[in-house]
Amino acid sequence: MSSNAAHSVVEPSNTSKSVASILVVLYALITMIPLFWIVITGFKSPPDSISYPPKIVFEPTLEGYCNLFTTRSRQTREYVAALGPPEGICEEITRKRQMVIVGKSNYWPRFQNSLIIAFGSTILAVFLGTLTAYGFSRFKVPLADDLLFFILSTRMMPPIAVAVPIYLMYRKLGLSDTALGMILLYTAVNVSLAVWLLKGFMDEIPREYEEAAMIDGYTRLQSFWKVVLPQATTGIAATAIFCLIFAWNEYAFAVLLTSGSAQTAPPFIPTIIGEGGLDWPAVAAGTTIFVVPILVFTILLRKQLLRGITFGAVRK
Amino acid sequence: MAQIRVEKLHKTFGDFVAVRQSDFVVDDGDFFVMLGPSGCGKTTTLRMIAGLELPTSGRIMLGGKDVTYQRARERDIAFVFQLFALYPHMNVRKNMAFPLKAMGMPRKEIKQRVEETARLLRIDHILDKSVSGLAGGDRQRVALGRAIVRRPDCFLMDEPLGTLDTEFRDLMVNELRDLHDRINATTVYVTHDQLEAMSMADKIAVMNHGIIEQFGTPDDIYQHPATMYVADFIGSPSMNFIHFNSALAPGGASVSLGGNAVQLPALINAAEPGNKAVGVRPEHLLISDQSALRGSVYGSEYLGTNQILTIDTVHGLLKARVPSHQSYTIGDNVGLDFATDSLSVFDAQSGKALATERTPQHMREQLDG
Numbered sequence: 001m002s003s004n005a006a007h008s009v010v011e012p013s014n015t016s017k018s019v020a021s022i023l024v025v026l027y028a029l030i031t032m033i034p035l036f037w038i039v040i041t042g043f044k045s046p047p048d049s050i051s052y053p054p055k056i057v058f059e060p061t062l063e064g065y066c067n068l069f070t071t072r073s074r075q076t077r078e079y080v081a082a083l084g085p086p087e088g089i090c091e092e093i094t095r096k097r098q099m100v101i102v103g104k105s106n107y108w109p110r111f112q113n114s115l116i117i118a119f120g121s122t123i124l125a126v127f128l129g130t131l132t133a134y135g136f137s138r139f140k141v142p143l144a145d146d147l148l149f150f151i152l153s154t155r156m157m158p159p160i161a162v163a164v165p166i167y168l169m170y171r172k173l174g175l176s177d178t179a180l181g182m183i184l185l186y187t188a189v190n191v192s193l194a195v196w197l198l199k200g201f202m203d204e205i206p207r208e209y210e211e212a213a214m215i216d217g218y219t220r221l222q223s224f225w226k227v228v229l230p231q232a233t234t235g236i237a238a239t240a241i242f243c244l245i246f247a248w249n250e251y252a253f254a255v256l257l258t259s260g261s262a263q264t265a266p267p268f269i270p271t272i273i274g275e276g277g278l279d280w281p282a283v284a285a286g287t288t289i290f291v292v293p294i295l296v297f298t299i300l301l302r303k304q305l306l307r308g309i310t311f312g313a314v315r316k
Numbered sequence: 317m318a319q320i321r322v323e324k325l326h327k328t329f330g331d332f333v334a335v336r337q338s339d340f341v342v343d344d345g346d347f348f349v350m351l352g353p354s355g356c357g358k359t360t361t362l363r364m365i366a367g368l369e370l371p372t373s374g375r376i377m378l379g380g381k382d383v384t385y386q387r388a389r390e391r392d393i394a395f396v397f398q399l400f401a402l403y404p405h406m407n408v409r410k411n412m413a414f415p416l417k418a419m420g421m422p423r424k425e426i427k428q429r430v431e432e433t434a435r436l437l438r439i440d441h442i443l444d445k446s447v448s449g450l451a452g453g454d455r456q457r458v459a460l461g462r463a464i465v466r467r468p469d470c471f472l473m474d475e476p477l478g479t480l481d482t483e484f485r486d487l488m489v490n491e492l493r494d495l496h497d498r499i500n501a502t503t504v505y506v507t508h509d510q511l512e513a514m515s516m517a518d519k520i521a522v523m524n525h526g527i528i529e530q531f532g533t534p535d536d537i538y539q540h541p542a543t544m545y546v547a548d549f550i551g552s553p554s555m556n557f558i559h560f561n562s563a564l565a566p567g568g569a570s571v572s573l574g575g576n577a578v579q580l581p582a583l584i585n586a587a588e589p590g591n592k593a594v595g596v597r598p599e600h601l602l603i604s605d606q607s608a609l610r611g612s613v614y615g616s617e618y619l620g621t622n623q624i625l626t627i628d629t630v631h632g633l634l635k636a637r638v639p640s641h642q643s644y645t646i647g648d649n650v651g652l653d654f655a656t657d658s659l660s661v662f663d664a665q666s667g668k669a670l671a672t673e674r675t676p677q678h679m680r681e682q683l684d685g
Contacts, residue, residue: 208401211368214388215395216462217418230405 035291041284049280063097064281066090067274068107068289072099107286110268115293116179117264118247121186125243126236128187129194134224136195137202138210148199151192159189159252167256179262185253190243197242201235202228237304241297248294265290318379318392318469318502319344320365325374327360327526334360336526338374342470342504342519347496349505349513352523353549358506359474361523365504366472367391379469389418394463396473400455402447408434408458409443415466433465437495452480456488460495470502477512489515510550514538522546532679540675541660542683544667547595553624555595558631559664563589573631576609579656581672584680587663592670595660598624601636607651613644627652 012020041049043060072094080100086092094101132151136144166185167176175181205228213223229236255267269286272279298305320342327335335357342348350358363369365376367388376384383391394415402411409430416426434440437457442450447458456476463471476492477485493516496503507513513520514534521531522545530542541547547555560571564587570577571594578594603625611629623640626633627650634652644650661670669675671683 206399208397208399209403212395212397212401215366215393216415217389227403
């Protein structure tokens with residue numbers, strides 16, 4: 001900051017600024033600890049991962065990642081020795097533990113389920129939310145305030161409160177353990193958030209733009225498409241990321257309503273069993289990979305996200 | 317090009333009457349200004365003509381065609397918004413081409429038409445710029461360009477100069493009028509600024525509380541206000557009113573105002589006894605030492621070419637426009653006289669003007685009706 005800039009009374013002093021910066025950095029570091037621990041655990045060997053006191057310095061290994069993607073079976077020393085040269089690093093690591101790879105694990109299919117369900121429900125929720133928000137923003141909807149509150153109220157209950165009825169309903173409808181069922185469920189939960197967030201953004205877009213477009217010879221739908229939507233992209237991006245984070249991380253419904261073909265990664269990861277209990281390095285490896293897509297997305301869209309969070313804080 | 321005819325137009329929002337039984341006709345090629353304070357219904361009327369708002373009752377004809385319940389896109393109109401409403405995600409060229417694309421015009425023709433219009437408005441050098449970086453005046457011209465590029469039957473403008481600074485506004489007033497004279501399209505222009513209205517309009521409608529108080533030429537409206545509201549709204553400072561209570565016979569009458577007999581212009585019809593008011597513009601209030609109507613100087617505003625004297629009299633504070641070289645000090649006792657041939661007479665109860673010999677013929681029936 002240049003010293004000759006005009007000093008405003010609301011501008012904090014340099015000392016308080018540096019104190020604030022230090023606090024923020026400290027806080028950021030503290031919140032990073034679990035993430036850091038997960039990432040390093042993924043590269044530990046199973047004994048290192050549960051050693052006490054916990055090891056910070058250790059010999060890194062890809063065993064966790066190998067275990068995450070494979071299923072293995074224990075063999076006799078003679079059987080392992082009789083095998084030909086190992087193919088790839090995973091086979092090498094596995095043989096050191098007197099095991100051979102017998103197949104692929106379910107991690108990748110579960111991860112794919114997560115991708116399909118999270119992105120599918122996000123797209124649907126944002127699509128429906130955009131249209132609904134536009135409707136509430138531009139038209140006189142009877143009982144609009146009550147309806148909006150009603151839409152929001154679906155978010156107020158903890159998932160567990162509705163889990164049993166939804167479970168029974170889904171079983172009856174044949175939606176249990178299907179990707180479609182999960183997409184519909186996450187869409188239903190996310191639509192309320194999408195409507196509220198997007199309504200704020202829509203309200204900020206002056207009506208004159210659509211009116212101008214309608215006078216210029218377009219129908220309302222065309223005006224919406226050509227004039228309103230391009231200006232709502234920031235809001236749509238912010239909403240999409242919020243919906244995606246929810247659907248990606250959701251655990252309670254997933255654990256109750258999926259068990260096999262439609263199971264997502266969150267309920268799957270804690271069930272990765274090794275010898276003598278949970279295979280912590282594999283769990284940590286699965287979590288690390290699971291965090292990557294949302295991390296990339298959030299970094300790519302962080303500007304929009306920030307605007308989404310602080311939205312409405314400052315009036316122009 | 318088209319004539320706009322509005323018949324018994326009425327619009328309510330819940331209990332609020334925004335426009336009350338309006339009737340007016342804008343002739344083909346006229347520059348028509350709707351003038352009034354905010355909330356008087358001028359913008360609502362404009363939006364109904366545009367098709368952005370549907371009337372509660374009444375009829376709107378554009379070029380002899382009933383368009384009352386037609387959608388905006390089905391009417392051959394263009395609209396310039398107060399905040400321009402330039403599409404921020406398109407550049408100037410795309411903004412201007414937008415209405416032409418809706419018509420399904422071939423690409424080549426669009427390009428040609430946009431460039432031709434841009435030259436007319438002298439914005440051809442910024443065609444490929446983004447609209448968000450433009451200065452106020454250029455934005456204004458682009459908004460106009462988008463409106464005229466389609467060559468519609470009529471233009472509707474909602475306070476298009478409202479956001480520009482004063483200096484630029486004067487320039488745009490001239491440009492707008494020039495443009496109108498060149499393309500000669502029927503224009504409806506809404507403003508709350510009487511200077512804009514006076515300097516541009518062929519016809520003005522002064523509105524208040526949803527009612528058209530007066531419809532006429534700028535000269536009619538200034539010289540012969542139909543109601544006390546119009547007399548008060550137009551002119552700066554506004555007209556002085558001197559109240560009196562008397563019956564008036566047709567023909568020349570003289571009333572005594574504070575012991576001073578004032579000759580009124582001859583009335584066409586007799587007026588019942590009741591509260592009346594004489595209206596006199598500041599420039600028609602003359603300082604005259606012989607006059608029996610006296611007052612003391614209360615204040616003065618120096619305006620350069622002239623000054624406005626506020627004079628405290630038995631009739632309240634009156635304002636007079638006098639040459640700036642005459643100097644007065646506060647407390648000076650001065651006499652006041654009226655120029656009979658520029659006085660207006662009002663019925664103070666109804667607020668309406670009484671027709672006098674100086675009322676133009678075409679306004680007399682209106683006033684007596």
